[in-house]
Amino acid sequence: MKKLLRRILWYGFGVGLGVLLVAFIFRDRDFECSYFPNDRVLAELHRKPVRGADSALWQAVGADSTVLKAFLTLGEVDFGASQTRTRHSAEVPAYWIDLEFQNREWRGLWEVRQDSAWLVSLDRK
Secondary structure (H helix, E strand, O other), rough: OOOHHOOOOOOOOHHHHHHHHHHOOOOOOOOOOOOOOHHHHHHHHOOOOEEEOOOHHHHHHHHHHHHHHHHHHHHHEEEEEEEEEHHHOOOOOOEEEEEEEEEEEEEEEEOOOOOOEEEEEEEEE
């Protein structure tokens, strides 16, 4: 019984040390768990700074910055209408994203450029 208890303690010590080591090495990294195409596009857009969303465009359709954030987290990508590199050989991929937010429906055209995400068009349905 003594040997079993000693083995369990050494095992627990090793696991604890391993957890601390992994936590120390990987503490600054963001982990993404979803590899669905919709989530991958939204994550790529969310990582880049947003450009092209001028205030005149927002005021014309009655939107604010919360709608912009909702596009990049809750939106649904319409892959049938989008221009992608793999299907259309597009130089800059452009995705139509639909959003239902605050009892309104929105549709925006987003381009994924090398250094930023551009909001090209925004419409209310």
